[in-house]
Amino acid sequence: MGIPGSAGTPTLEVDGGRATIRLHRPDKRNRIEPDDLAALHDHLTACEADEAVRVVVLAAEGPSWCSGYHLDALAGRQRPSTGFGDVCDQLERLAVPTIAALQGSVHGGGTDLAVACDLRIGVTGMVLGMPAARIGLQYYASGLRRFVERLGSGATKRIFLTGESITPDELLRIGYLTEVVEPERLETRIDALCAAVAGLAPGAVRRTKAAIDALARGGAAAEAIDAIEAGHRASLASAEHRDALAALSRRRSDPRPG
Numbered sequence: 047m048g049i050p051g052s053a054g055t056p057t058l059e060v061d062g063g064r065a066t067i068r069l070h071r072p073d074k075r076n077r078i079e080p081d082d083l084a085a086l087h088d089h090l091t092a093c094e095a096d097e098a099v100r101v102v103v104l105a106a107e108g109p110s111w112c113s114g115y116h117l118d119a120l121a122g123r124q125r126p127s128t129g130f131g132d133v134c135d136q137l138e139r140l141a142v143p144t145i146a147a148l149q150g151s152v153h154g155g156g157t158d159l160a161v162a163c164d165l166r167i168g169v170t171g172m173v174l175g176m177p178a179a180r181i182g183l184q185y186y187a188s189g190l191r192r193f194v195e196r197l198g199s200g201a202t203k204r205i206f207l208t209g210e211s212i213t214p215d216e217l218l219r220i221g222y223l224t225e226v227v228e229p230e231r232l233e234t235r236i237d238a239l240c241a242a243v244a245g246l247a248p249g250a251v252r253r254t255k256a257a258i259d260a261l262a263r264g265g266a267a268a269e270a271i272d273a274i275e276a277g278h279r280a281s282l283a284s285a286e287h288r289d290a291l292a293a294l295s296r297r298r299s300d301p302r303p304g
Contacts, residue, residue, distance in 0.1 A: 055082050058089040063100035063244045065093045072108025078115045078130060078155065087128045090136045100251075101243040102140060103236060104163055105147040111172070114154025117181070130155055131186050138162040138192060138259075141252045143243050147236045148172060149229065157205070157222075158189045161196055164255065166222065167236060169229040173211040174222065180209045195262045197221050247286040253277040 054071045067089050069076040078086075093099050106112060115130040137144060137159065146163040153175045160166050178185045185206060193202040201220035205212065217223040227235050243251065257274040281287055 054079075055085040056089060058092060060093075060096065060099060063098055064103065064240045065089075065096070065099045065101070066103045066105055067093075069104075069106035069112055072106075072110070075110035075113035075151075075153070076106045076108065076156070077113045078159075080116070083128045083130060083133055086133045087136060090133070090140060093142070094140060099142055100248055101142055101240050102144045103147055103240065104137070104144065104159070105236075106149065108150065110150040111146075111148045111152045112156030112159055113152075114156045114159075131158075131188050134158050134162040134192070135188055141255065142248075143251065143255060145236060145239055147232060148223075149232055151175070153177065155189075158185075158192065161192055161222065165224045165239065167225050167227060167232065167239070168214050168217060168223040169227060169232050170214055171229065172214055174205070174217055175209070175211045176205045177209055179206065247290055249284055249286050250281055253281055 056070060057068050059066045059068070067086065069078075069082075071077060071079070071082075090102075093102050134155075143165070144163040146160040146166040148160060148166060148168040149172075150169070151172045151174065152160055154177060157174055157176055176185075190202065190206075193205065197205075197220060201222065204220060205222070212220075212222075214223060214226040218226050225235065257277060260270050260274065
């Protein structure tokens with residue numbers, strides 16, 4: 047199933063348990079226009095509502111992955127009903143795992159769109175640049191919160207307080223990238239990750255992602271721990287746990303090789 051975009055807006059394609067949202071403005075380094083925000087919101091909503099979707103990939107066309115939100119639109123008086131930060135928040139909140147397939151460089155708000163994903167696979171030769179302070183902007187609250195939670199304050203300062211172009215090796219070291227591969231291996235690696243996620247029990251994956259995110263937000267409070275323990279107990283009693291154990295038992299008792 048595919049949902050086409052209009053005149054360069056992002057598209058959504060669902061193939062089995064994998065949903066791919068793709069940015070389509072390569073001539074503008076895939077910058078996000080106001081119309082793109084509504085399309086991204088709708089695509090993410092569709093992914094959340096589709097119980098068959100097990101993993102979401104955020105990809106892009108062309109040599110750049112995303113250069114962020116259109117600065118002229120950012121300075122405009124009329125703000126869209128769905129803001130850029132709202133879309134990043136929505137992406138972060140998706141129940142299923144999300145993967146940013148970074149085939150090229152990422153700048154400005156594009157860095158936040160990627161960090162809202164659970165995994166970020168980059169390629170050799172790409173760079174990251176955050177020019178907010180260079181153009182006189184303090185970044186918005188939910189974006190800074192996301193960077194600090196996922197990368198720590200030190201790495202966040204490295205990105206935001208220098209404005210330097212940061213190479214893949216450094217991005218891997220500070221935790222922004224999950225992996226770095228050669229460009230020709232990116233598609234194969236994304237396919238493998240999607241297959242790995244799809245091979246896991248979906249309910250357990252959703253519960254585990256929610257628990258990790260709660261802990262990353264400082265959720266060591268008693269109520270958060272209690273909620274995570276309740277999820278653990280629910281998983282022990284779930285049909286998918288019983289079915290997985292039964293399948294494991296059958297494989298162990300099968301004398302055939304492999």
